[in-house]
Amino acid sequence: MLQAIELTKRYEDGQLALDALNLEIKPGEIFFLLGANGAGKTTTINLFLNFIEPTSGQAIIDGIDVMKDPLETKNYISYVSENVMLYGNFTARQNLDFFAKLGGKSHLNKEDYYTIMRKVGLQEQAFEKKLKTFSKGMRQKVGLAIAIIKDAPNILLDEPTSGLDPKSAAELMQILKNLRNAGKSILMCTHDILRAKSVADRVGIMKEGRLVMLRDREEFLQDDLEQLYLEYMQETVMMP
Amino acid sequence: MFKTLLIKEIQASIIDFRFWVITLLCICIIPLSFYVSVKNYSQRLSDYRQEVQTYREATSVWYDMVAEGIHPPSPLSIFSQGMDEKMPYKVLTSRDGRYRIETAKPDNKYDLMGKMDFAYIVVMVLSILALVFTFNAISGDKENGIFRMVLSNPVLRRQVLLAKLIGNYLVFLIPFLLSLLIALLIVWFSGMVPIFSSQFFPAVLIMLGVSLLFLLTLFNLGLWVSSFAKNSALSINVLLLIWILTGLVIPKISPIISGVIYPVESTGVFEGKKAYLIANIIKEQRAEETELYEEIKAELRPESEINVSGNMDDEVNVEFDNRVLPIREKYEKRLASEVDKLTVDYKIRVDKQNRIAGAISSLSVINLANNLMAEFSATGATEAENFLNQAKQFQEQVNTDVYAKFIFREYFSKGASSSSVQQIAGAGEIKIPLMDAYRYVPLQDVFMNNLKDILLIAAYCLLFFVGAFISFTRFDVR
Ligand SMILES: Nc1ncnc2c1ncn2[C@@H]1O[C@H](COP(=O)(O)OP(=O)(O)OP(=O)(O)O)[C@@H](O)[C@H]1O
Numbered sequence: 109m110l111q112a113i114e115l116t117k118r119y120e121d122g123q124l125a126l127d128a129l130n131l132e133i134k135p136g137e138i139f140f141l142l143g144a145n146g147a148g149k150t151t152t153i154n155l156f157l158n159f160i161e162p163t164s165g166q167a168i169i170d171g172i173d174v175m176k177d178p179l180e181t182k183n184y185i186s187y188v189s190e191n192v193m194l195y196g197n198f199t200a201r202q203n204l205d206f207f208a209k210l211g212g213k214s215h216l217n218k219e220d221y222y223t224i225m226r227k228v229g230l231q232e233q234a235f236e237k238k239l240k241t242f243s244k245g246m247r248q249k250v251g252l253a254i255a256i257i258k259d260a261p262n263i264l265l266d267e268p269t270s271g272l273d274p275k276s277a278a279e280l281m282q283i284l285k286n287l288r289n290a291g292k293s294i295l296m297c298t299h300d301i302l303r304a305k306s307v308a309d310r311v312g313i314m315k316e317g318r319l320v321m322l323r324d325r326e327e328f329l330q331d332d333l334e335q336l337y338l339e340y341m342q343e344t345v346m347m348p
Numbered sequence: 349m350f351k352t353l354l355i356k357e358i359q360a361s362i363i364d365f366r367f368w369v370i371t372l373l374c375i376c377i378i379p380l381s382f383y384v385s386v387k388n389y390s391q392r393l394s395d396y397r398q399e400v401q402t403y404r405e406a407t408s409v410w411y412d413m414v415a416e417g418i419h420p421p422s423p424l425s426i427f428s429q430g431m432d433e434k435m436p437y438k439v440l441t442s443r444d445g446r447y448r449i450e451t452a453k454p455d456n457k458y459d460l461m462g463k464m465d466f467a468y469i470v471v472m473v474l475s476i477l478a479l480v481f482t483f484n485a486i487s488g489d490k491e492n493g494i495f496r497m498v499l500s501n502p503v504l505r506r507q508v509l510l511a512k513l514i515g516n517y518l519v520f521l522i523p524f525l526l527s528l529l530i531a532l533l534i535v536w537f538s539g540m541v542p543i544f545s546s547q548f549f550p551a552v553l554i555m556l557g558v559s560l561l562f563l564l565t566l567f568n569l570g571l572w573v574s575s576f577a578k579n580s581a582l583s584i585n586v587l588l589l590i591w592i593l594t595g596l597v598i599p600k601i602s603p604i605i606s607g608v609i610y611p612v613e614s615t616g617v618f619e620g621k622k623a624y625l626i627a628n629i630i631k632e633q634r635a636e637e638t639e640l641y642e643e644i645k646a647e648l649r650p651e652s653e654i655n656v657s658g659n660m661d662d663e664v665n666v667e668f669d670n671r672v673l674p675i676r677e678k679y680e681k682r683l684a685s686e687v688d689k690l691t692v693d694y695k696i697r698v699d700k701q702n703r704i705a706g707a708i709s710s711l712s713v714i715n716l717a718n719n720l721m722a723e724f725s726a727t728g729a730t731e732a733e734n735f736l737n738q739a740k741q742f743q744e745q746v747n748t749d750v751y752a753k754f755i756f757r758e759y760f761s762k763g764a765s766s767s768s769v770q771q772i773a774g775a776g777e778i779k780i781p782l783m784d785a786y787r788y789v790p791l792q793d794v795f796m797n798n799l800k801d802i803l804l805i806a807a808y809c810l811l812f813f814v815g816a817f818i819s820f821t822r823f824d825v826r
């Protein structure tokens with residue numbers, strides 16, 4: 109479970125990137141966080157990962173405050189970044205092996221890695237190729253494989269579909285659904301409203317660091333999500 | 349967890365092309381430099397032997413002979429030629445006690461490769477390679493976002509940093525130690541320097557230790573700059589600047605700065621002053637002796653035409669020899685005290701200037717390491733001091749063995765002088781004095797003398813590590 113309580117981040121240069129965010133993502137839920145560029149989505153993820161310290165408020169993962177025990181919370185979280193970067197001189201399998209061990213999975217063998225890579229749709233001949241020859245989408249897939257292999261109860265994805273071809277993106281959505289069904293809490297930051305419509309259990313829209321809209325699946329299916337998004341982008345509506 | 353990180357770092361640095369460049373470089377230049385150094389050493393050794401031989405054959409024992417004590421080349425100079433060319437290397441004794449010291453002339457034959465010794469390779473070449481090895485170790489991963497991937501896992505940042513340090517350092521040491529081993533075997537097989545003997549091996553081990561500590565210090569520096577720099581380009585620029593300052597600027601500029609802060613006249617000026625002082629005192633002494641001689645002559649032989657006689661048995665001379673002693677004593681004392689005062693004063697000021705230069709240059713780790721290499725190769729300041737002490741002893745030895753075995757008298761009267769020399773009866777045949785069995789400073793003493801500098805490098809090493817640690821554990825992952 110992912111929780112944000114009055115989570116606020118003001119950068120050293122005075123930029124208020126996140127303003128008192130309250131959010132709870134339960135196990136078995138996919139939450140889509142929408143928002144324009146610079147809205148504060150990556151900042152939210154960085155706070156959950158303890159990459160930056162909150163100015164105030166708390167980020168809580170499975171009941172543990174990230175600030176209090178960052179090391180412990182990282183056992184319970186998988187992360188796929190916007191632009192997955194891995195060791196260019198290592199092969200996909202070696203990268204997978206390294207990160208699996210870092211994530212605490214040290215008993216896996218070559219076949220396990222191959223299975224995961226097939227699952228995320230990486231072509232067979234790339235398994236033993238050096239990462240530096242990979243396209244962006246291929247790297248994203250390896251990143252996804254790493255997140256899946258870690259098998260943590262919470263998953264953070266920051267625009268994971270960027271660089272993926274439509275088929276791979278659709279496959280990713282299927283994988284996310286499966287993970288949700290397996291009881292994971294999933295926070296996905298994206299600009300992709302269409303995917304949100306088809307996959308999300310809940311959607312939030314963020315604007316200038318504030319969560320300006322929060323809708324359940326039933327609620328946003330009734331309204332036109334695209335229309336809602338554009339409306340919220342134009343005017344600031346306070347949360348009820 | 350740490351093991352995973354460490355193994356990954358080791359693998360990553362081994363497949364990096366920089367590792368292979370460094371390996372190739374080390375394998376080529378380290379054995380080559382030792383090969384050349386050994387040749388150079390054997391040349392200098394045979395030069396030395398020849399010089400001693402020539403001195404033996406061309407010199408004969410006489411009351412005012414100039415005995416030569418020559419510094420044998422240090423076998424460990426194959427590691428570092430240090431200040432070899434600026435070292436005092438020859439003492440020329442003198443009957444009046446004022447021996448001269450000569451400095452080695454630059455050895456032009458080997459100038460081309462002369463400085464490419466082990467110390468140079470470690471201190472200049474490997475130091476810069478160590479920085480090339482580490483400059484992007486952290487900034488690179490920060491820039492391309494790998495840390496975001498790594499640190500989203502339950503690893504402590506300090507584990508990541510330590511794995512980087514240890515992994516890269518160990519990999520760097522492989523080509524270094526391997527080529528050093530090859531080089532030492534070459535030295536050993538050459539038979540010129542028994543490098544693995546109990547006489548030399550401890551010093552070799554200490555030099556190896558100093559090299560390892562020095563390289564570790566540079567690794568820490570590289571990691572520090574790499575962790576506070578925003579990107580690799582900035583990191584390499586800052587590191588190059590630091591290297592140029594510590595490697596090229598500070599060592600050259602420290603004597604200049606200390607000369608400006610605390611000016612001291614050159615040795616030439618000082619020697620001139622000293623010579624002038626001595627000449628004046630001797631002139632006064634002669635005048636007084638002449639007066640005494642004239643006085644005695646007037647007393648004993650008022651009518652004599654002969655001015656001065658070289659015959660020791662001459663009654664005037666005998667009387668003079670009896671009465672001149674207090675004058676001689678007086679002037680000897682005066683000469684000793686005045687020359688001493690001048691010399692001590694000069695030495696104090698030169699020492700102070702050197703201390704200032706030393707303090708400035710100890711800002712540079714490169715300089716510290718270079719000095720240590722010279723010190724443990726017996727080509728540094730401690731050894732220079734040691735030679736000067738032995739030169740003094742040699743003068744005393746020649747004094748008792750040769751000069752004291754002759755009675756030499758001088759008589760001065762107006763417008764003329766005469767002298768006579770007599771070997772003391774029963775002195776037997778006097779051998780040509782040799783400065784044989786030259787004693788190098790014992791390793792323990794060299795070590796204690798330089799412990800401060802070793803600790804200073806260790807302090808730099810720690811400082812850079814703490815710096816790296818703090819910047820690395822504090823930075824925001826972006
Ligand atoms: N390190 C930083 N220092 C100062 N300001 C920052 C920093 N990182 C982000 N910001 C600011 O914080 C705000 C939120 O940035 P954030 O990266 O969270 O946006 P985002 O929603 O992820 O945008 P995008 O869709 O472009 O990825 C922006 O205005 C940005 O300029």
Ligand SMILES: [Mg+2]
Pocket residue numbers: 149150151190266
């Ligand atoms: Mg973002």
